[in-house]
Amino acid sequence: MRIRRSWSSRAFIGVTAALLAGCGGTAAPAAPKSSPPPAKATASQSPLVIPAILSLSGQGAFLGNEEKEALTVLQTLTNQQGGVLGHPVQFQILDDETSPKLAVQLAAGFHNVPAFLGPTLAGPCDAVAGALKPATMVDYCLSPVINPAPGSYVFSAIDSSTVEAGTALKYAMEQGWRRVAFLATDDATGKTLLSESEKVIKQPALQGLQLVGAAEYPVTAINANSEVSSIAAGHPQAVFVWTTGASLGAALKSINQSPLRSLPVFATGGNMTYAEMKAFAQFLPPHLYFATAGWNALPVLSAGPQKEAVSAFDQAFQTEVGHLPDLGNALAWDPAELLLTAYRQLGLNATASAIHQFLERQNNYIGIMGRYDFTSGNQRGLTPQDEYVYEWSPSHHTWDVVSGPGGSLRSPT
Numbered sequence: 001m002r003i004r005r006s007w008s009s010r011a012f013i014g015v016t017a018a019l020l021a022g023c024g025g026t027a028a029p030a031a032p033k034s035s036p037p038p039a040k041a042t043a044s045q046s047p048l049v050i051p052a053i054l055s056l057s058g059q060g061a062f063l064g065n066e067e068k069e070a071l072t073v074l075q076t077l078t079n080q081q082g083g084v085l086g087h088p089v090q091f092q093i094l095d096d097e098t099s100p101k102l103a104v105q106l107a108a109g110f111h112n113v114p115a116f117l118g119p120t121l122a123g124p125c126d127a128v129a130g131a132l133k134p135a136t137m138v139d140y141c142l143s144p145v146i147n148p149a150p151g152s153y154v155f156s157a158i159d160s161s162t163v164e165a166g167t168a169l170k171y172a173m174e175q176g177w178r179r180v181a182f183l184a185t186d187d188a189t190g191k192t193l194l195s196e197s198e199k200v201i202k203q204p205a206l207q208g209l210q211l212v213g214a215a216e217y218p219v220t221a222i223n224a225n226s227e228v229s230s231i232a233a234g235h236p237q238a239v240f241v242w243t244t245g246a247s248l249g250a251a252l253k254s255i256n257q258s259p260l261r262s263l264p265v266f267a268t269g270g271n272m273t274y275a276e277m278k279a280f281a282q283f284l285p286p287h288l289y290f291a292t293a294g295w296n297a298l299p300v301l302s303a304g305p306q307k308e309a310v311s312a313f314d315q316a317f318q319t320e321v322g323h324l325p326d327l328g329n330a331l332a333w334d335p336a337e338l339l340l341t342a343y344r345q346l347g348l349n350a351t352a353s354a355i356h357q358f359l360e361r362q363n364n365y366i367g368i369m370g371r372y373d374f375t376s377g378n379q380r381g382l383t384p385q386d387e388y389v390y391e392w393s394p395s396h397h398t399w400d401v402v403s404g405p406g407g408s409l410r411s412p413t
Contacts, residue, residue, distance in 0.1 A: 047090040048083070048348050050339060052332075053106050053118035053128070054142075058098030059187075059219065060121040062245050062275055066328020067120060067142055068093050073320045073329075074336055084343050091117075091336070100127030113137055114352040115339055117332065121244070122146050123188040129154045138355045140335040144269075145192050150377035153356050157331050158269075158293045158369050159382045165197040165240075166206075167291040167387040167407035168266045172238045173209050174409045177264060181213035181236035183227060183251055185243035190216065193242035193268060212236050219247045228254040239263055244270040249280045256283035264289060272296075272327035272399055277392060288392045290399065293369035295330040297388045297401045305366040313368045324398070334367035341365075 055064035071091040078089045096103035103124035115138035122145035140155045148154035184190035212234030215227035241251045265285040269292030301307040317325040342358045365372040370386030384406045390399035
């Protein structure tokens, strides 16, 4: 069961300010408890506007709306604590309708914008990254599935799909589920995850795993009956479904109606939303696993800045919107805070080049997902040690952490 602390709004502000204040990722000490609350941002000051291209409709809407909610909460709390250098923050949310073409059009409309957040899914992210003129804007994509070039102006949220697949496969192997099957959609997200998984399973560390089936199904399909029948012929012991949103529901429904219904199923972390768990409740497998970074790993996190940040993140949502956050909320949080940190250090007139250099120099930035070190050149800052395996628990109504870092079977504390 998740372990929580009871934090007040002022406690959140103190920890957030401490985490944001550090240059080069070094967090400043939190303000003493007796300190007065910081003043609100002055409304008369011009706002710091940070655009965010999100999927508020279309295939990625389940995730994009969660990201929008997170930015709204962060905007409110940041302005309560004085904004950025006294200026209120405004996240300008734009809907790309999960369309790569529209996402490119929206990004092309930015003028004098040094940095922006999004898009939500891999397809629009790849399209925008390909269309951007080099070194003109920093794009912090919220999809972990893309693979930005080292040193580029494109960054990607949390760990890569390679790390996600490796973590999940390691956990399966250590559980003794040696015969595995992959099921993926035919869009950018599914194809990338399938390709990366087929490479990862061949690594020496995963020797002993056997891929006994792999199939793709249309991202718009209402079921995956024929594809599930195909992989069932290989008699797998665990099934990995690489897709997000409604297409995951189509696959789970087909699995539930097949001989595979009792098998453990792994899904990509992008599906860790309460809305999906509720929508798919009638046909969820008995054991549904996810691999992602440590936003929900309080029981196994050591006391320190990350644990404080995660607790404060949870309390922020309880206070502002009346519920706990899920991964959709978490995906946008650290990227947005990193950009706010950059503006605090560099000033509101910071250039794309300056923000890019600032991010690339961070080597000890503590966020809710883990400790960020961008000096490795991976454009995402995290490592496999920031990744955990979770299992959805209907009784706890949350995702219980079931592994140690990197998918190891070290007992959670």
